Amino acid sequence: MDIAVIVLLTIILLIFLLMLSIPLPYCFGGALLFLSVFGGVAMKSMFLWGTNQLISSVLLASPLFILAGSYMGSSGIAKKLLDLADAFVGRIKGGLGIVSxxxxxxxxxxSGSGFTGVAATGPIMIPRMVEQGYPRGYATALVTVSSVLGLLIPPSAVMIMYGWVTETSILACFLSTLGPGLIITFLFCVINMFWTRKFDLVLQSKEPIDIKIKQIRTKTWAAVPALFMPVIILGGIYGGVFTPTEAAAVSAIYAILVGFLIYRSMTGKEFFNITLESTTSIGAIMTMILFCLMLSQTLVMLQVPQALIKVIYGFTTNKTIILIVVNLFLFVVGMIVNDSTGMILIAPLLLPLMKDLGVHPVHLGAIMGVNLAMGGITPPYASILYLGMRIGKCEFKDILKPALMFLLFGYVPVVFLTAFFPAVALWIPGLFGLV
Known part of the structure; x- marks a missing residue:
């Protein structure tokens, strides 16, 4: 059987299994088995290669960041940060949305995760916004779409994946999505300010300046341990004190200590349950990563990237058109699988094509990171969106319109800005001499 037919049938099988809502590890395992049998690739050697890759110390950062994010949700860190921000903008119409x-x-x-924002911030922020007069659907949508920033603002777990599979500087990959992430943050705040003008919000009563200053001082002091955490993590990474993996471990330990010893909001039972739930999720994620790595490597061994270049160049050699097609392709991939899966599976396939077009590997990382992060809030995959709906106790019809508005006017423009203006992704890494 022709290799092109085998690869096409493998993709069809993978999509079919995904449509059946079969757990992701089994979907990729089934596709891998089919491709190995009919493509003539030895499964035993691929499994040995995959397990060898899986024990990489770099990859260890991903489960550690998942643990850190889970501990942060119950350690009180998120609540103290929210209280501090609310003290400054609580009386501004739309200010609570900006705080979110x-x-x-x-x-x-x-935390480097998209789930942490909605899991840690949602239970606190959504009820507070609803109480002030925000529609529940809007409040849930705002917190949910803003949680995707966790995949763009460094350190980002998905960019660790990209740097690892493409052998690109992880620090450069971190910084490549910082510019797009900051622009999206700004646009979300602007959209929120315009949208909330039509809401009848109940704002905080005006207080004497001395009382206000006292409140700010009290909340700032209470938030110092929480504020110190990003200083330790980011300062350690960019100062060369920690590797990203070590920073992930430090963040998890720090969140535990803050939760037990400083804020005392975490109990032993809660710690056990969070750890059990997180490690169960990590086991499923690592199994999925193993199969994705094996499937991706099998496609590379069968010279699919080279065939992809020939096929695309057979239609057009125009860089602009190819970038548009790549962005649309990544958007579709993000709608089907999660960001880490898409990154591991697609990055090795696109890298030769993008290099041939003159796209820097760090720039490609930013393009993929921004695109695939959007998949967490675009159905049918939309894992972050569904989690937000559950936390916000919101129906899909209520969250759909505001979520789409934030995506169309705050996110999609930055996707294309990142793709067609390399400086958006490369300027900050260039300041550090990384590109």
């Missing part, structure tokens, strides 16, 4: 956006961005700068 900025807190989710800050949580991302600590």
């Amino acid at each position: 956006v900025l807190t989710c961005a800050l949580m991302g700068a600590i």
